[in-house]
Amino acid sequence: MSRATEYLQHVYAVIEQRDPNQSEFLEAIHDFFQTMTPVFEQHPEYIDANILERLTEPERVFQFRVPWLDDAGHAQVSRGFRVQFNSAIGPYKGGLRLHPSVNLSIVKFLGFEQIFKNALTGLPIGGGKGGADFDPKGKSDNEIMRFCQSFMTELSKYIGPDTDVPAGDIGVGGREIGYLYGQYKRLRGADRGVLTGKGLNYGGSLARPEATGYGLVYYTNEMLNANQLSFPGQRVIVSGAGNVATYAIQKVTELGGKVITCSDSNGYIVDEDGIDFKIVKQIKEVERGRIKDYADRVASAVYHTGSVWDAQLTADIALPCATQNEINGAQANNLIAGGIKVVAEGANMPSSPEAIEAYQAADILYGPAKAANAGGVAVSALEMSQNSMRLSWTFEEVDNRLQQIVQDIFAQSVAAANEYSVTGDYLSGANIAGFTKVADAMIAQGLV
Numbered sequence: 004m005s006r007a008t009e010y011l012q013h014v015y016a017v018i019e020q021r022d023p024n025q026s027e028f029l030e031a032i033h034d035f036f037q038t039m040t041p042v043f044e045q046h047p048e049y050i051d052a053n054i055l056e057r058l059t060e061p062e063r064v065f066q067f068r069v070p071w072l073d074d075a076g077h078a079q080v081s082r083g084f085r086v087q088f089n090s091a092i093g094p095y096k097g098g099l100r101l102h103p104s105v106n107l108s109i110v111k112f113l114g115f116e117q118i119f120k121n122a123l124t125g126l127p128i129g130g131g132k133g134g135a136d137f138d139p140k141g142k143s144d145n146e147i148m149r150f151c152q153s154f155m156t157e158l159s160k161y162i163g164p165d166t167d168v169p170a171g172d173i174g175v176g177g178r179e180i181g182y183l184y185g186q187y188k189r190l191r192g193a194d195r196g197v198l199t200g201k202g203l204n205y206g207g208s209l210a211r212p213e214a215t216g217y218g219l220v221y222y223t224n225e226m227l228n229a230n231q232l233s234f235p236g237q238r239v240i241v242s243g244a245g246n247v248a249t250y251a252i253q254k255v256t257e258l259g260g261k262v263i264t265c266s267d268s269n270g271y272i273v274d275e276d277g278i279d280f281k282i283v284k285q286i287k288e289v290e291r292g293r294i295k296d297y298a299d300r301v302a303s304a305v306y307h308t309g310s311v312w313d314a315q316l317t318a319d320i321a322l323p324c325a326t327q328n329e330i331n332g333a334q335a336n337n338l339i340a341g342g343i344k345v346v347a348e349g350a351n352m353p354s355s356p357e358a359i360e361a362y363q364a365a366d367i368l369y370g371p372a373k374a375a376n377a378g379g380v381a382v383s384a385l386e387m388s389q390n391s392m393r394l395s396w397t398f399e400e401v402d403n404r405l406q407q408i409v410q411d412i413f414a415q416s417v418a419a420a421n422e423y424s425v426t427g428d429y430l431s432g433a434n435i436a437g438f439t440k441v442a443d444a445m446i447a448q449g450l451v
């Protein structure tokens with residue numbers, strides 16, 4: 004066994020022994036380590052610096068009680084988290100997720116991925132993530148507000164525009180960022196740079212809501228073009244109906260593709276006439292309803308319960324935009340049987356390890372989350388820049404910068420894959436390009 008392989012196995016065993024129950028975190032580490040052998044073979048200095056043990060242990064983890072009052076006047080308690088994973092290249096940056104599944108393992112996997120995603124953007128942001136096991140589904144505006152105020156009362160002690168800048172993720176959009184910022188302001192003063200994803204009238208950036216979905220489609224377009232393909236005429240399966248899915252649907256349609264599905268945790272819509280993003284937006288963002296309602300409004304749409312990945316549809320491109328591990332090995336094989344040639348991830352870690360193996364065995368063009376969905380955090384970093392300069396760029400200016408950043412991410416991934424003789428492997432390319440940036444910054448800063 005080579006020294007590199009031995010080192011990777013050793014560090015994985017150390018992590019597994021420390022946190023045997025953190026299955027999502029271990030999965031993210033496993034996926035990452037699988038692509039690292041060529042780097043450690045060519046650069047034994049990373050082994051000498053024991054860079055992987057350092058990189059896989061968060062700099063700091065906060066876990067806290069979030070007490071809040073429901074509308075019936077009952078005291079409720081949620082569990083809040085913030086993981087400040089790595090600050091080698093800038094202040095911690097990453098979203099807050101509100102979902103009943105949130106636990107330390109999930110926040111750590113997200114924070115770990117965020118380090119490399121943020122490095123790939125080329126902007127000076129480190130990796131962090133947070134959230135709570137609070138379930139926003141069915142809660143009133145007042146309950147959401149009281150929860151956000153309580154959550155921020157504790158979180159405000161650890162964040163700041165130059166230290167840690169949270170944003171949205173699943174369950175956290177413009178409404179929640181507004182409540183969180185309002186509470187931060189009462190506690191610490193009006194410092195807009197402390198959160199991104201803000202409303203336009205109090206320091207938000209144009210194109211931030213669109214950025215993750217648009218970035219995903221720009222990235223997919225890069226993959227297609229590099230392989231002599233393009234969007235016009237392609238049938239696209241999108242999962243999810245949140246912020247990422249909605250704007251991915253809009254941009255695919257604009258570029259000439261046809262999105263035939265969208266979904267939520269109960270079921271999915273198939274619309275052979277093409278999903279209309281405006282109706283999805285109205286149902287999910289304005290009415291806060293369920294995707295089933297789409298079929299009541301659109302004659303060509305059919306609603307089914309269950310997972311869209313079990314649907315056995317014929318399509319060319321899959322854009323999973325819902326959540327982690329939404330596609331298992333069998334479902335990946337379904338997609339391949341249905342003619343899928345391209346998978347690009349809008350959600351974080353939506354493909355299980357077995358699904359990734361299936362893509363690789365079938366030579367699918369596979370765009371991993373940390374590259375494909377980096378557009379969101381990239382525009383968050385542009386929001387931070389605008390806040391610092393106290394000015395606002397136009398939509399076109401932000402969108403042009405986003406397109407350039409996504410093209411650079413793709414180009415860096417291709418270059419890293421070529422350099423390490425894994426040409427066409429965009430997963431390895433993204434991991435290696437992100438890793439070397441962070442590892443070199445850490446080593447330059449000494450043993451910290």
Ligand code: GLU
Nearest residue numbers: 097098170171172380383
């Ligand atoms: N939650 C998003 C992500 O997964 C965005 C984070 C941010 O804007 O800071 O990258």
